[in-house]
Amino acid sequence: MFKLPLINAVIFVLLLAGCTSKPREVSASIPLVSASQTKPTEKEIPSQYWSLLSNPQQSSLEHEKYKIELEALYISALGTPCRELKITDETENVEKRVACEIPFINANNEADKAWFMEKQIIESSAYIEL
Structure with a gap:
């Protein structure tokens, strides 16, 4: 006669204990993406522009052929500083590109870094019909 309420109470306590304990903490021992x-x-950007690209207050670049506007500096998924560039040519065509400061090992086997223009992201204004 007392078995059913006792079993219900035990199940209730076990469920309550399962819901109140915190999950185990997990930490990665190796990075998900290796640099x-x-x-x-990618195309290396001339070194004269590196300090301007690194400066968060800089909003444009002087160039003889293009008008270049700089978006806010951000950190990419690989942990490198990047900026989106809005490049307008003489015919008013606008192209958006991304430049990132990427570390690497140079020919002298020393740590180095430079700003590179990332491969172009293709944008399309056409709709896809399924």
Whole structure:
């Protein structure tokens, strides 16, 4: 006669204990993405622009051929500083590109870093019909 309420009470206490204990803490022992040690294959930006790209207060770059606006500096998923560039040419065509400061090991086997133009992201204004 007392077995059913006792069993219900035990189940209730076990459920309550399961819901109140915190989950185990997990920490990664290795990084999910490893950075390359070789020099990137992307186009290297001339060194005269590196300090301007690194400066968070800088909002534009002077260039003889293009009008270049700089978006806010951010940290990429790989942990490198990056900026989106809005590049307008003489015919008013606007192209958005991303530049990142990427560390690598140079030819002298020393740690180095430089700003590179990332590969272009293709944008399309056409709709896809399924």
